[in-house]
Amino acid sequence: MQVFIVGAGPGDPELITVKGQRLLCEADVIIYAGSLVNPALLTLTKSGAEIHNSASMTLPEVIDTISAAVQAGKTVVRLHTGDPSIYGAIQEQMDALQKREIDFEVVPGVSSFLATAAALKQEYTLPEISQTVIITRNEGRTPVPEREKLRSLAAHQSTMCIFLSVHMLAEVVAELVAGGYDKTTPIAVVQKASWPEQKIVRATLETIAECIKDEHIARTAMIVVGRCLDADYALSRLYAPEFSHMYRTASK
Numbered sequence: 001m002q003v004f005i006v007g008a009g010p011g012d013p014e015l016i017t018v019k020g021q022r023l024l025c026e027a028d029v030i031i032y033a034g035s036l037v038n039p040a041l042l043t044l045t046k047s048g049a050e051i052h053n054s055a056s057m058t059l060p061e062v063i064d065t066i067s068a069a070v071q072a073g074k075t076v077v078r079l080h081t082g083d084p085s086i087y088g089a090i091q092e093q094m095d096a097l098q099k100r101e102i103d104f105e106v107v108p109g110v111s112s113f114l115a116t117a118a119a120l121k122q123e124y125t126l127p128e129i130s131q132t133v134i135i136t137r138n139e140g141r142t143p144v145p146e147r148e149k150l151r152s153l154a155a156h157q158s159t160m161c162i163f164l165s166v167h168m169l170a171e172v173v174a175e176l177v178a179g180g181y182d183k184t185t186p187i188a189v190v191q192k193a194s195w196p197e198q199k200i201v202r203a204t205l206e207t208i209a210e211c212i213k214d215e216h217i218a219r220t221a222m223i224v225v226g227r228c229l230d231a232d233y234a235l236s237r238l239y240a241p242e243f244s245h246m247y248r249t250a251s252k
């Protein structure tokens with residue numbers, strides 16, 4: 001195997017997987033998503049490695065670079081932020097590689113919505129509050145199917161992690177309220193989760209605009225909405241003393 005599509009994690013260089021780190025150290029050619037991947041990860045690369053920033057490349061350029069490296073017998077790491085399966089635009093790369101009969105492996109990563117939960121010290125799936133996490137985005141230059149508009153998803157009142165939308169926060173809040181979330185629903189905005197400059201703003205749908213206006217958060221931020229953020233939840237059955245399961249019998 002010569003080509004690896006690797007999730008770099010949310011920012012903290014220690015949050016790449018052990019496997020991803022090993023592949024990064026060994027790679028001859030690295031193509032990284034320069035807009036978000038922490039450049040500190042690139043210090044792990046071996047001397048003489050060829051490093052490309054995909055921010056200034058087109059899809060054909062990325063594929064040509066990978067293809068040329070493979071033909072030269074080199075190994076390639078295509079480094080994506082977080083986990084590559086989430087807003088990573090990797091499908092088109094994988095399909096193009098398959099067309100050229102270039103074999104590859106995908107190595108998952110810690111997505112930023114998970115680093116955000118860690119930053120908030122929050123479980124997204126609280127018993128009797130929400131057992132569902134919706135990963136979505138507001139419509140931008142990339143359209144969102146009608147049935148998945150924030151307004152429709154809001155009807156479920158589940159925990160929502162909204163990517164790529166902090167620059168449209170007012171519109172996001174308006175859609176969520178129009179869709180059924182009460183104005184008192186808690187919301188958190190986490191910028192650069194796991195980076196040294198991580199910033200957290202907590203408010204409600206009603207107050208977030210005011211609370212965030214002096215923070216200058218225009219990008220690289222996750223919006224989390226849902227009652228889990230302030231809930232009076234039921235205790236989990238998993239650790240309840242009177243509850244038996246496969247690995248533990250109930251105490252009397």
Ligand code: SAH
Pocket residue numbers: 010011036080081082083084085086087088110111112113115116162163164165190191192193194195219220221222223
């Ligand atoms: N594949 C990535 C997401 C890429 S889309 C992942 O799994 O995390 C880019 C969006 O991800 C940003 O607009 C922002 O909403 C979110 N994001 C990426 N890194 C982040 C971080 N460290 N903290 C908060 N949000 C982040």
